[in-house]
Amino acid sequence: MAKIYTDRDASLDPLRDKTIAVIGYGSQGRAQALNLRDSGLDVIVGLRPGKSWELAEKEGFKVYRVDEAVKRADVIMMLIPDMVQPEVWKNQVEPHLREGMTVDFAHGFTVHYGLIKPPEFVDVVMVAPKSPGAKVREEFLAGRGVPALVAVYQDYSGRALDTALAIAKGIGATRAGVIETTFKEETETDLIGEQTVLVGGLMELIKKGFETLVELGYQPEVAYFEVLNEAKLIMDLIWRYGITGMLERVSVTARYGGLTVGPKVIDDRVKENMKKAAERVRSGEFAREWVEEYRKGMPRLQKLLEDTRSHEIERVGKEMRRLLFGD
Numbered sequence: 001m002a003k004i005y006t007d008r009d010a011s012l013d014p015l016r017d018k019t020i021a022v023i024g025y026g027s028q029g030r031a032q033a034l035n036l037r038d039s040g041l042d043v044i045v046g047l048r049p050g051k052s053w054e055l056a057e058k059e060g061f062k063v064y065r066v067d068e069a070v071k072r073a074d075v076i077m078m079l080i081p082d083m084v085q086p087e088v089w090k091n092q093v094e095p096h097l098r099e100g101m102t103v104d105f106a107h108g109f110t111v112h113y114g115l116i117k118p119p120e121f122v123d124v125v126m127v128a129p130k131s132p133g134a135k136v137r138e139e140f141l142a143g144r145g146v147p148a149l150v151a152v153y154q155d156y157s158g159r160a161l162d163t164a165l166a167i168a169k170g171i172g173a174t175r176a177g178v179i180e181t182t183f184k185e186e187t188e189t190d191l192i193g194e195q196t197v198l199v200g201g202l203m204e205l206i207k208k209g210f211e212t213l214v215e216l217g218y219q220p221e222v223a224y225f226e227v228l229n230e231a232k233l234i235m236d237l238i239w240r241y242g243i244t245g246m247l248e249r250v251s252v253t254a255r256y257g258g259l260t261v262g263p264k265v266i267d268d269r270v271k272e273n274m275k276k277a278a279e280r281v282r283s284g285e286f287a288r289e290w291v292e293e294y295r296k297g298m299p300r301l302q303k304l305l306e307d308t309r310s311h312e313i314e315r316v317g318k319e320m321r322r323l324l325f326g327d
């Protein structure tokens with residue numbers, strides 16, 4: 001049984017009288033910095049000059065260059081993109097680390113795949129929200145939290161887990177539930193999950209469902225409402241009530257059709273494909289490919305993004321979202 005921590009099991013004490021430097025003010029950085037500050041903790045932000053710097057200052061933070069922020073802090077939160085972390089670490093973080101500091105990650109990628117090798121005199125922990133950054137903030141403001149995973153990679157002080165749990169509490173995650181894991185388990189499950197289900201799988205399922213309806217001659221707007229907009233509404237039912245709970249809340253016709261046809265569409269070959277993707281993550285092959293793509297300037301990523309942007313579902317989606325949300 002997984003070890004799960006909630007608010008009762010965590011205290012903010014390990015972070016009191018400490019300065020936390022949140023490095024990066026993007027998706028996770030902004031959400032976590034704001035939540036930690038609202039939890040009464042001392043937070044500064046480390047960045048390079050640019051839009052994020054202006055935003056963080058506008059939102060009331062003292063902002064410093066990364067090296068300067070590291071010098072002023074006791075706890076460093078590495079919330080910049082995974083591929084950017086190794087260089088920033090080498091040039092601006094590592095040279096200024098002092099004995100007994102804590103370094104926190106929101107994903108284990110760089111440490112697990114050996115792109116960052118922390119010195120032995122610091123605690124190395126991870127608090128990985130199982131959520132996009134915007135929701136980390138939104139749920140916190142609503143008095144709730146998103147679940148997270150917590151892990152200790154290196155326990156120099158003997159109190160690394162307490163510090164990690166304090167971070168989890170400060171960002172609101174213990175309100176929801178925090179599971180203890182390892183850097184390896186978090187890194188591999190996060191990558192496998194986002195590639196096969198959350199980002200890759202969902203996106204492809206919706207696109208292929210849309211293409212199928214449009215190719216059969218149905219109106220693209222009808223197809224959009226059917227397979228994209230309503231996917232969120234059905235997902236909300238699964239999220240809140242579970243799969244059986246969702247089945248209980250759709251028509252008996254949908255229940256029978258879904259249960260009989262679903263496994264024919266998403267068949268065992270899909271699972272075999274998922275296992276292949278998982279193997280590439282577990283062997284480090286995906287990480288090597290991604291590092292290489294990043295070094296080349298990400299031409300493949302740009303091309304794929306452009307193809308996605310020009311897909312018909314995006315054109316129709318823009319119109320339909322204007323109707324739904326007025327934007």
Ligand SMILES: NC(=O)c1ccc[n+]([C@@H]2O[C@H](COP(=O)([O-])OP(=O)(O)OC[C@H]3O[C@@H](n4cnc5c(N)ncnc54)[C@H](O)[C@@H]3O)[C@@H](O)[C@H]2O)c1
Nearest residue numbers: 024025026027028029047048052079080081106107132133
């Ligand atoms: N995005 C998510 O929802 C999410 C969810 C869970 C975990 N994570 C993890 O959180 C970490 C941060 O990811 P993110 O998506 O929030 O990042 P992001 O892409 O939103 O980070 C952008 C921020 O990093 C700053 N930045 C970029 N390069 C920099 C540099 N050289 N020096 C200083 N600052 C720089 C930018 O100014 C900006 O403030 C990653 O490890 C990621 O895997 C992200």
Ligand SMILES: CC(C)(O)[C@@H](O)C(=O)O
Nearest residue numbers: 130131132190194198199
């Ligand atoms: C939000 C996700 C997909 O869960 C996260 O893992 C990420 O990499 O952005």
Ligand SMILES: [Mg+2]
Nearest residue numbers: 107190191194
């Ligand atoms: Mg991820």
Ligand SMILES: [Mg+2]
Nearest residue numbers: 130131190194
């Ligand atoms: Mg994730």
